[in-house]
Amino acid sequence: MIVAMTWTRAAQIAGRGARLGLVAVVLLGLWRGAATPVILAAFFLAISLLVERIAPPVLDACFGVVLLAHASGVLLGGPADSGVWGPAMHLAAPFLVALILAVAAADGRLLAPAASLRVALGTGLLGGLLVIVAWEILELALNRISGVHIHTERGDTVTDLALGTLATGAGVALAAAILAHRRHGPVAVTDGGGGPAT
Numbered sequence: 381m382i383v384a385m386t387w388t389r390a391a392q393i394a395g396r397g398a399r400l401g402l403v404a405v406v407l408l409g410l411w412r413g414a415a416t417p418v419i420l421a422a423f424f425l426a427i428s429l430l431v432e433r434i435a436p437p438v439l440d441a442c443f444g445v446v447l448l449a450h451a452s453g454v455l456l457g458g459p460a461d462s463g464v465w466g467p468a469m470h471l472a473a474p475f476l477v478a479l480i481l482a483v484a485a486a487d488g489r490l491l492a493p494a495a496s497l498r499v500a501l502g503t504g505l506l507g508g509l510l511v512i513v514a515w516e517i518l519e520l521a522l523n524r525i526s527g528v529h530i531h532t533e534r535g536d537t538v539t540d541l542a543l544g545t546l547a548t549g550a551g552v553a554l555a556a557a558i559l560a561h562r563r564h565g566p567v568a569v570t571d572g573g574g575g576p577a578t
Contacts, residue, residue, distance in 0.1 A: 391437035398444030399428050405451045415527035417455035424451050434484040443476045467543055470512070474544040478508030478551030486559050497559055504552045512544030 402425040409418035424447040432440050450469050481490070482504025488494035495503065516537055522528050 388437050391441040394441035395428075395432060395437060395444045398441065398448045399425060399432075401448040402428065402444075402451055405448070405455050409455055412455075414455065415525070416522075416529055417451055419522060419525065419528055420454055421451040424448075431480060434489040435480045436483060436487075439476065439480050439483065443473075443480060446472045446476060466540070470540045470543040471547045473515075473547075474508045474512050475547040475551040475554075477511045478504040478548040479555050480504075481507040482552060482555035483558065486555075486562075497556070497563075500559060501552050501556055504555050505548060508548030508551060509545065512541055512548065515544075516540060 402421045405421035406418050406425070409415070409421065428440075428444050428447055431443050435443065446469070450473075453465055482500045484490045485495040485503040486497065486500035490503065
């Protein structure tokens with residue numbers, strides 16, 4: 381129990397640290413006069429605050445770190461300009477979104493009461509797919525804002541959607557394994573409020 385509480389506390393600290401990091405990116409972006417990282421980091425911060433309300437601490441921390449990595453990469457320039465950065469983000473984010481939504485639905489964190497396994501997994505799948513499509517649309521919309529530039533020159537929207545779909549499927553598969561284990565085996569880790577921390 382002590383180990384579980386320590387692990388949960390560490391995840392909570394990491395999640396909050398990631399959000400503070402996003403605030404720092406906003407401030408540094410404003411100082412440097414860079415509109416793109418400011419808008420992205422502010423948007424990611426809003427998303428992270430919403431995720432914090434529904435995700436177990438460990439998943440919240442993972443998602444926060446991914447968002448911070450993306451925003452920081454855009455601010456620093458070098459990582460975001462590499463050929464692997466975009467695909468990595470298009471794999472990591474949908475994977476976590478699908479996993480978080482499925483677990484949240486099963487835990488009753490989205491809508492009460494807790495959803496059945498089938499509904500929870502369907503929620504994760506649909507949510508993940510919607511996010512990858514919404515992100516591609518958002519990229520185009522943000523690029524219309526003066527001073528904002530998000531790399532879309534690669535012309536790889538289809539590739540991004542394919543990677544996102546693959547990642548969403550992987551996230552749902554992991555959620556299915558986690559939720560099945562909960563039903564058929566003891567839950568060793570809790571989130572401090574009685575629910576599984578995952």
